[in-house]
Amino acid sequence: MEKEPQSSAASAPSVRRVALGEDWLAVHERGEGEPVVLLHSGGFSARQWRKLVDVLSVTHRVSTPDLLGYGASSPWPVGAAFHPRQDLAALEALLDGLAAPAHVVGHSYGGLLALKLALSRPRAVHSLALFEPVAFGVLDEPADAEARAAIGLVLGDYRPDAQGGDDVWLGKFVDWWNGPGTWNALGEEVRASFRAVGWKVFQEVLSIGADRTSRSTFATITVPTLLLGGERTPSTEKRVIEKLAAALPNATLKVFAEMGHMGPITHAAIVNGAIAAHIRAHAGA
Numbered sequence: 001m002e003k004e005p006q007s008s009a010a011s012a013p014s015v016r017r018v019a020l021g022e023d024w025l026a027v028h029e030r031g032e033g034e035p036v037v038l039l040h041s042g043g044f045s046a047r048q049w050r051k052l053v054d055v056l057s058v059t060h061r062v063s064t065p066d067l068l069g070y071g072a073s074s075p076w077p078v079g080a081a082f083h084p085r086q087d088l089a090a091l092e093a094l095l096d097g098l099a100a101p102a103h104v105v106g107h108s109y110g111g112l113l114a115l116k117l118a119l120s121r122p123r124a125v126h127s128l129a130l131f132e133p134v135a136f137g138v139l140d141e142p143a144d145a146e147a148r149a150a151i152g153l154v155l156g157d158y159r160p161d162a163q164g165g166d167d168v169w170l171g172k173f174v175d176w177w178n179g180p181g182t183w184n185a186l187g188e189e190v191r192a193s194f195r196a197v198g199w200k201v202f203q204e205v206l207s208i209g210a211d212r213t214s215r216s217t218f219a220t221i222t223v224p225t226l227l228l229g230g231e232r233t234p235s236t237e238k239r240v241i242e243k244l245a246a247a248l249p250n251a252t253l254k255v256f257a258e259m260g261h262m263g264p265i266t267h268a269a270i271v272n273g274a275i276a277a278h279i280r281a282h283a284g285a
Helices: 046-056 084-096 109-120 142-155 167-178 188-196 198-210 235-247 268-281
Strands: 014-020 023-030 034-039 060-066 102-107 125-131 225-230 251-256
Touching: 014 084, 023 046, 023 084, 034 046, 034 084, 034 109, 046 060, 046 102, 046 268, 060 084, 084 109, 084 198, 102 109, 102 268, 109 125, 109 198, 125 268, 142 167, 142 198, 142 235, 167 188, 167 198, 188 198, 225 235, 225 268, 235 251, 251 268
Parallel strands: 034 060, 034 102, 102 125, 125 225, 225 251
Antiparallel strands: 014 023, 023 060
């Protein structure tokens, strides 16, 4: 039986701030070695990756930021406009301060940001491991019409200045990804945590739906890329990861039969094992 990694003085966690004008990115750091950056899904925080941090920090320097509006990072006020390029700028500042190129891991919205980092900072990204990145811009061919239309079930007639992020919208959002009734089945504490960041999640989703970064653009990403997904995820997202796997020249696709979009949380041991193996395979390469 494998023993749990033991913390040491060298791997004790710390938190630092990356200043962004009046805002800041809180970055949780642990371990020593080649850099790894873990990007959480919309609606969650850096805590999403705590089990993976335990695994990777034994051999790597792991940086796990709370994206803007989440966790210990600067809050995002309800009603304030937002675009993912603001999160991207914060993460670019994080990568620019690292001692070496990083293995970048992302889930959902964090996966899209990881892809955008590989485009904007290609020399700073050593490899990618992505669980269902929401790169809906690849769905722009006639054959993708049905898959793209399904996104409208979440977007509806909402505008960036609309009153989104409330229980009605969050219910549609959570149920679209996880199946009807999921929102109502969540505990009150979990629903409250979603409400606290609901406006930011709403703004992220509207921007993601409008993103048109193409397959040909993503195809310029040449670093080793592991694409992961769940068989129980919406067909729209299945189409996204299949198209990304076909477009990226050094991509490997692995789909798990037993999980859905929240696989990194519901099946953490399986997903984390695949990610850790990918990073080990490309360490120092």
